[in-house]
Amino acid sequence: MITHHLARPLRYVALTVLTLAAACSTTPRQAPTTAATAPGPAADSIVFRAASTGPWSPCEGLPGCTVLPVRGDAKTGPSEALFTLTAGTEFGKHWHTSPEHVVGVSGTIEWNVEGSGAHQVGAGDYLYYPGHAVHWGKCASTTDCVYYVLDDQPYDIHQGE
Numbered sequence: 001m002i003t004h005h006l007a008r009p010l011r012y013v014a015l016t017v018l019t020l021a022a023a024c025s026t027t028p029r030q031a032p033t034t035a036a037t038a039p040g041p042a043a044d045s046i047v048f049r050a051a052s053t054g055p056w057s058p059c060e061g062l063p064g065c066t067v068l069p070v071r072g073d074a075k076t077g078p079s080e081a082l083f084t085l086t087a088g089t090e091f092g093k094h095w096h097t098s099p100e101h102v103v104g105v106s107g108t109i110e111w112n113v114e115g116s117g118a119h120q121v122g123a124g125d126y127l128y129y130p131g132h133a134v135h136w137g138k139c140a141s142t143t144d145c146v147y148y149v150l151d152d153q154p155y156d157i158h159q160g161e
Contacts, residue, residue, distance in 0.1 A: 047071050051082055051146075060157075064089030064139075070148075074155035084146050085109065085139035093136040093160030098153035102127040107145030111137040114160075121147065134160035 049070045059065035064086040072079035082105065085091070093114075102111070104121040111119045111127055114134040121127050129135060131153070139145035 049082075056084065059083065062089075062091055065091070074151065076154055078150070078152050079155060080148065080150045082146060082148055084144055086144050087139055087142055089145075090138035091136055093134050095132050095134045095158050095160050096151065097131050097156050097158075098151040099128065099130045101150040101152075103148040105146040105148055107139055107141035107143055109137055109145045109147060110140045111135065136160065 047070065049068060051068060054068055056066040056068045059067050066084045068082040068084075070080045070082060074081070085107075087107070102121060104123050104125040106123050108120055108122045111121045112135060113119070113127075113129045116129070116133075118137075119125075119127055120140070
């Protein structure tokens with residue numbers, strides 16, 4: 001039995017709960033919003049790399065290939081880089097754990113992806129393939145080929161079959 005001095009507060013609690021329940025069932029739900037904040041300098045920064053001054057480094061295990069890291073750390077996470085292949089340079093079958101996004105900058109690369117065939121990647125062309133996709137190709141131009149690569153995950157390379 002509820003004593004008289006508790007009856008009034010319990011009525012208010014019950015009435016409040018019922019009111020809130022009714023409001024929740026008749027009010028359309030909206031996604032919560034959060035105020036956007038500008039990233040601080042440590043979170044992101046402007047990056048400029050002059051391809052003409054590098055520093056370009058030889059690609060590991062591929063004569064005729066040089067790489068210019070542009071953003072990120074390829075050993076620990078996502079990264080972006082420019083690559084140059086001298087005219088006629090071929091790269092054998094291989095794959096990466098990370099998906100790759102490729103954009104042609106100059107020249108034409110015959111880029112083969114297992115199960116997808118050959119793609120002629122020229123200036124401004126985009127090619128994406130998922131991680132573990134075996135791929136190979138060559139700089140099919142009479143001039144050097146330059147292309148940009150974004151790896152979503154740390155960079156690794158495995159010989160393909």
